[in-house]
Amino acid sequence: MIFIAFALPVISQQQQPTPYTMADRDRLIQVEAQVSSLNQRFDDMNKRFDDMNNRLDRLEDKFDTYFTWGFGLVLGAIFALMGFVIWDRRTTLSPVVQQQERILLALKEMSKDNSTIREALKKAALY
Numbered sequence: 001m002i003f004i005a006f007a008l009p010v011i012s013q014q015q016q017p018t019p020y021t022m023a024d025r026d027r028l029i030q031v032e033a034q035v036s037s038l039n040q041r042f043d044d045m046n047k048r049f050d051d052m053n054n055r056l057d058r059l060e061d062k063f064d065t066y067f068t069w070g071f072g073l074v075l076g077a078i079f080a081l082m083g084f085v086i087w088d089r090r091t092t093l094s095p096v097v098q099q100q101e102r103i104l105l106a107l108k109e110m111s112k113d114n115s116t117i118r119e120a121l122k123k124a125a126l127y
Contacts, residue, residue, distance in 0.1 A: 104126060111118035111127060121127035 107117060107121060108127065111121055118127060
């Protein structure tokens with residue numbers, strides 16, 4: 001019964017006719033025209049956004065390309081510099097190492113006759 005008591009007013013309200021006048025028709029036509037113009041504006045905005053997305057995609061592709069090449073060039077330059085440093089150190093130290101070996105050989109020859117030189121070389125673990 002409670003359900004029927006609440007349902008009857010709803011049913012009676014739905015059965016009342018709503019008047020539809022010419023003014024309502026004119027307003028509906030104006031609203032449809034405005035909605036149509038808004039849809040055109042939204043379509044234009046969507047086209048603009050699509051164009052901007054395309055531009056950003058192209059810019060991103062260019063950036064990726066430049067970044068890849070730039071990163072490769074920087075890494076190549078770093079490796080080239082490291083190679084040059086290693087080569088330069090070896091070529092610079094090569095004469096010093098040869099001279100050191102000759103001095104050590106001369107000291108070993110001198111240590112055959114001189115016991116103090118021999119003891120000094122033994123303490124330095126060179127004999």
